[in-house]
Amino acid sequence: MLDYRKMYFQLAAKVADAMDILLIAQEEGETEFMNGEPFSGLKIITIQDENRDSE
Numbered sequence: 001m002l003d004y005r006k007m008y009f010q011l012a013a014k015v016a017d018a019m020d021i022l023l024i025a026q027e028e029g030e031t032e033f034m035n036g037e038p039f040s041g042l043k044i045i046t047i048q049d050e051n052r053d054s055e
Helices: 004-035
Strands: none
Touching: none
């Protein structure tokens, strides 16, 4: 008979490991972006909400 409890905890541990890897990669990417040179082509645009009532 399979030990489903053991299998579940092994899966949960692997999922937690994967989440840790993804979080570290995100943090490293954000740090690299913040320490990099400014992007000259960056533009900020404003999008108006058409569903918002006029006040």
